[in-house]
Amino acid sequence: MKKVIIIRYAEIFLKKKNRGFFERAFENNLQRALKGYTYELIKQSGRYLIENFDEYETEEMLAKLQKVFGAHSFSVAQETASDLDSIFEAAKSYCQESGTFKVDTHRGDKKYPLTSIEISREIGAKILEYAKGKLKVDVHNPSFTVHVDVRDHGKALVFGEFIDGANGMPVGTAGKGMLLLSGGIDSPVAGYMMAKRGLKVDCLHFHSYPYTNMQAKEKVVDLAKILSEYTCGTKLYVVSVTHIQEAIHEKCKAELMITLLRRFMYRIAERQALRIGSQCLITGESLGQVASQTIEGMTSSNSVVEKLPVLRPLVGFDKNEIIEKSVKMGAYETSILPFEDCCTVFLPEFPAIRPKLSEILREESKLDVEGLIAEAFASLEKIEL
Amino acid sequence: MIYLDNAATTQPNMVALEHAQDYLTTRYYNPSALYREGYEVSGELKKARSALLSKVADETLFELVFTSGGTEADNQAVFAFAKRGNAVTTAGEHSAISAVFAELKNRGVVEPRIAPLERNGQVDVEKLLALIDEKTSFVSVMHVNNELGSINDVNTIAKLVKQKNPRVIFHSDGVQAYGKLPFKIAKEIDLYSISAHKLGGLKGIGGLIKRKSLALPAYIFGGGQELGRRSGTENVFGIQQFAFAAEEKFLTLKADFERIMRLRERLWDGLDQTIFQRLSPTDGTPYILNVSAVGLRGEVLLHMANDKGLLIGTGSACSSNSKTRYSKVVLACGYDERVADGVLRLSFSPKNTEEEIDEAIKILNEIGLDLKNRMK
Known part of the structure; x- marks a missing residue:
């Protein structure tokens, strides 16, 4: 039969x-x-x-x-x-x-x-x-x-x-988004959630070699590959932010390291998204999960994104709920591999939890924002998965 | 490119590769086969076994069981004899021993006991002996520490252990010692692990040297190779290449020892000692120099050195993907996390030249200063 x-x-x-x-x-x-x-x-x-x-x-x-x-x-x-x-x-x-x-x-x-x-x-x-x-x-x-x-x-x-079945809508029927992909548990799930609603997802990863290692990058490639099975393929863009971290470390207040770095990441992400025709940014942020994911933190990051919406599909999820989805999509085992994805060498002991925008702007004015972004784009690498 | 990570692995001996190639291409027969060709290969295997063993042990008292490497030899030794009461090892062991002891703890059959280290990386012998009682079944003390290069006088330690409890089975991991230190195994040592790829052999070959009169239970069951202790068709090519490589290495062992000692000291003398602190003892193996760029992160320096064409290690290459980034061994010597975080392991081979060492000094001082300035 x-x-x-x-x-x-x-x-x-x-x-x-x-x-x-x-x-x-x-x-x-x-x-x-x-x-x-x-x-x-x-x-x-x-x-x-x-x-x-x-x-x-x-x-x-x-x-x-x-x-x-x-x-x-x-x-x-x-x-x-x-x-x-x-x-x-x-x-x-x-x-x-x-x-x-x-x-x-x-x-x-x-x-x-x-x-x-x-x-x-x-x-x-x-x-x-x-x-x-x-x-x-x-x-x-x-x-x-x-x-x-x-x-x-x-x-x-x-x-x-x-x-x-996986339910949702066919990938590609709801437009195109740019996922900020770290090596953690959350961001692959965020990509999964948006792909489920029909979004075509491409990924952007920031690394800080030599402060992070090649295995950490390889892990992100593996995560993007796992995600790509749901997103009908994906393009992974990799950008170095080492020089940005060094500049912040040298010139700005230590507790604002993450806040300032994230503003750079969002700027780079929006520009890269516009370059390749993505219509939104996607992040794995969940309200209150870490110091930079407070409303103030999100406001600070959002304020540098000029044209695109920032989608945060996990914003109301608990960590346990995210882990559950990560396990279901098959990314969890890879996500918890012990490689550092963000440079902890420069991590301040006490990051600012409720950074004031005025203070952020004052600190940021010490930096050559455009020059640093241009340097980051010079390191851009594309991996098709 | 300058390669100073020879304790992780070293370049295979090319002459030995060529020499053994025959066993890969034309004399590929199974040594257990009954026709003449197979029998001849088995004879060659016997010669290789004897050559490898006789370098460090009295063949009338000891024999050699081939394994897939040092890790398997260590595993065999522990699982075969740490079966009752308590088992004792040191805080300086390679993960091939420490992880097995952790597993013993999980299984709950044997009580594992860990002896602390001295500041110089040697085991504190007095404290080790204090851990041994009438219920101790097994003791494992590594010969040369793979991170710091500290040498434990395992022959003496074995004697002292047996004086305290003659029923103890004594094992030593000799992976970083074999072919590098002048040494003969004392009769008080029951088991001794060796590995090929640390001295010009290939990965995937090693051995467990054992006292002949000791009954070693089978570890892998099957066709009964290695007198039934480790079944599976022998890796004839790997074994032959190992034997040739070892033959050459032992010929120059003493000359290498002295020359590499000079290289090691040349490297240390050249390093900027306001940045680097020496952790390796002067009386350790000359093949390893462990330093710490205190307050900086070793792995970042490793990457920076890599970009300049210098290949070095941090702690042990085998543990650099474990969850804790600090070297357990360095912490066990009593150093703090700032020291443990900055650890670099520089390890040598007889092929290294003075010019390479001088270039390495230049690179290390440069990147050390560079990172120090960036982290200010």
Whole structure:
């Protein structure tokens, strides 16, 4: 019997006139996820079928598909002839040894001689007979369900379970954003959250070599790679801010190191975003998590971003909630590798928690802001993932 | 490029590589095979084993079991004999011992006891002996400390340990000593780990030297190679290359020892001593000079040196990706975190020249001053 993967999409079905745009993006993303596999993607109303693939690769393909935003659920079905005996043969493999069950039938082929309810009843009866008293029917709270989908051309699909998809909207349907990616737990999750709403995400990472090491950068590349499976690929831009930290260290108050550095990071991020056509900045900030993520800190950073909105999808999340999502997306193990991502050599003992904008501006005026930014851009490196 | 991280690994002996190549390309037979070709390879293996062993031990009393390296040899030794009561080691051990002792603690079968270090990196022998009682089953004391280069007189320590409790099995990690120090294993030592790639051999080869009369249980089960103690088809090529490389190294051991001692002192004399503090003792192995740029971060200096073409280490290369960035060994010697943070390990090979040392001095002084100014 032939195996078929059923893909059902999520919110796309709410779209009316521009549904085609979302469907095309979704299809492209499915195909990108399955690059390297042999298969056929067939579009049906409200869903897709994957056929003619190597059955040994089913699990692997499913794992890839589960990272494509826009999919509500998947099922691995057996395709059979639509006569009752053939359907029953397929249905047997989804039966547990004991417990209760029901048969749930959809009938796409309206010319089929039996109605959905009649098909369920017939197949149910065959299963009862086959189980010799070990199974009972319970249509309200069954321990398992056999799903039957009668299609045109004398074909039927039979399956046992719904596998959760990633939900959300197809990546690329909501525009493009620039994620400030550190080596920590939060920022990859922030990228994941925005990709889930259909944003195409590119990443920007700041390093402070020689104060941070090559492994720390490699870790960020690994994180971007993990994220890229959800974002249908990503471009990682890497910029050195060593000279900026040194300039701040030399000329400004120690407790403002992080505040001032972040203002540089946001400026660089906005400029790079505009260069490549990104429409927003994304950060992993969560209110109050660290000294620089207070309202005052965010105000200070925001005030240097002139044209783009700064999206902070994690702003109301607790650390535990973020960790949970990080684990789910598969980034956590990499995020907690012990490499330093921000130069702690210059980290002040007591960073300013509620920096005043007037003081920040006074300290910043001691620096050649434009010159330092230009120097940072000279170090820009692009890694395509 | 100047390479001063030879304690992490050193360049393979190229002549030995060529010499052993035969066992890779034409004489690739399995030494356990029963045809003549296989039997001949097994004979060559025996010769290599004997050559490697006889350099440091009396072949009538000791034998050599090949392993995948020093770490496996250390693991074999501990897991085979630290099985009851308590087991004692030092605070200066390589992670191949210290991590195994941590695992012993997890398993809860044996009580691990750790002897403290002296300021110079040697184990405090008196305190070590105080930890040994009638319930001690196993003691492991490293021969040459891989971070500071301090030498423990393991022959004497083994004797003292056995006087206190003759039933103790005594092990020493000799990875940084083998082929570098003039030394013969005393009969009180039961087990001694060696590694190939620290003296011109390849990574993936090492050995556990053991007292013949000691019953060493199997560590890896299978086809019964290495007299059943360590199954798996022998890495004939690696072993042969190791034997050739060791042969050459032992020929010049004493001359190298003296020359490298001069290089080490030349390097120390040339360093700006307002920036660098010496942690290595003068009577340690000449192959390692450990200094600290107190108050600066060693890893940053490592990167800066790297950019100038000088390759050096911080603590032990094997622990630089562990969670704590401070060298445990340096802290165990009683130094504070500012010293431990600034640690640089400079380690030599006979290939290093005076010119290289002078260039290294220049680079280290330059970057030390540069970073010091930047951190002001």
